[in-house]
Amino acid sequence: MKHRTVVASRRRMLCAALLAPVAMLSATMSLANDAYPSKTIRIVVGFAPGGGADIVARQIGAQLSKQMGQPVIVENRPGATGTIAATNVSQSSADGYSLMLASQSTMVIAPSMYARLPFDPIKDFKPVTQLVSMPLVMVVHPSVPAGSVREVIELVRAGKLASYASSGPGGPQHIAGELFNTMSGIKLTHVPYKGESAALTDVIAGTVPVMFANVPVVAPFIKSGKLKAIAVSSLSRAPGLPNVPTVSEAGLRNFEVLTWYGLFAPANTPSAVVQKLSDEATVALKQPELRAKFAEQGLSILGTTPAQFGKFMTAEVPKWAGVVKAANIQAE
Structure with missing residues (x-):
């Protein structure tokens, strides 16, 4: 009997010893999660100010700042299809204070x-949440005598x-232009710019007549x-x-x-911090004011989990x- 008691006691001690590190890790993660954030968070954007990515980053950043009680600043590092920004964030401290807002042009194209x-x-980043999605809109300078996809194709022929202009090689705008060429059997020459704002300036001026652009960026110019x-x-x-x-309605x-x-976030960012960021973003996307802004800009709200x-x-x-x-799209 005494032997069994000793054995049982030793087993309890062993279990306690094995579980102690797990409990400490859990407590540490909980404390880290509770303490986060305690300073300014930066959201790095790989495109110039005024483009779609910049607009979304500033709007979501402002709401996150209200909720989390710390400044959230947007830092623009444009160039090379957003890869300059991605490189910077991938090499930043994995503490939740350096984030990146990116699109498929940087992360999958x-x-x-x-x-x-x-x-x-995939390996150097942890996904936090997919915020929004939106279509592009084909726009032309008012001097272009076309009001439909068919008329644009006829003018090209x-x-x-x-x-056509784009914000740079490999972005959705470039992809859309080349897909339009392929599906319609025409050839509009790609004119890449360093950012959507620069491209849009020339389209408004009539220097380049056509562009696939992000809806929130061009909506005011369409209305005017x-x-x-x-x-x-x-x-x-x-x-x-x-x-x-839609282009599909129009025949393609x-x-x-x-x-x-x-x-x-950088790959080694604690999962608890990533989850907190994701949760805060979900709350932000439910705010009526932000939802109204995004709807007006033609954005569809997603708010996925890190796993999704x-x-x-x-x-x-x-x-x-x-x-x-x-x-046959290549870096230019």
């Missing part, structure tokens, strides 16, 4: 365009339209008459532009190119690799 990248979008909206790139009409048909069946934006976003990312990389190869 760039790996197929560049022979070598200084980061791996007649040699009266020659080029400085640009004409031809069609949106989603399969259903955009909430912010209900009177604008199943044409679809969507832009999405999501938050990412990770699964989505894993599937996106090979899908877009096929598109890049088929269209």
Whole structure:
């Protein structure tokens, strides 16, 4: 009997010893989660100010700052399809204070365009949440005598339209332009810019007549008459532009190119911090004021969990690799 008591006692001591580190780790993660954030958070954007990514980052950042009680600043590091920003964040401290707002152009298209990248979008980052998605809208300068997709195609075939602008090689705008070329059997020459704002300036000026642009960026110019909206790139009409048909409706069946934006953290960021960020973003996306702004800009709210976003990312990389190869899109 005494022997059994001693054995049982030793087993309890062994279990306690084994469970102690787990309990300490759990307590540490809980404390880290409770203490976070205690200073300024930066959201790095790989594109110039004024573009779709910048607009979303500033709006979600402002709401997160209200909720979390710390400043959330947006830092623009444009260039190379957002890969400059991605490299910076992947090499930053994994403490939850350096985040990146990125789209598929950086995280799933760039790996197929560049022979070598200084980061791996899957291994070097933890997905936090996929925030929003939106279609692009084909816009033309008011001087272009076209009000439909068919008329744009006819002008190109007649040699009266020659080029389209984009925010840079490999982005959704570039992808949309090349897919439009392929599906319509025409050839608009790609004119890449360093950022959407720079491209838009030249389209408004009439220097380049056509562009697939992010809805929130061009909506004010469509309303003011400085640009004409031809069609949106989603399969259903955009909430912010209900009177604008889809490219698919206009005859190029199943044409679809969507832009999405999501938050990412460096790979070794504690899971508790990533989860807190994801939870806070979910709360932010439920706020009526922010929802109204996003709806007005034609954005569809997503707010996925880290696990859902990770699964989505894993599937996106090979899908877009096929598109890049088929269209022969290369870094310029």
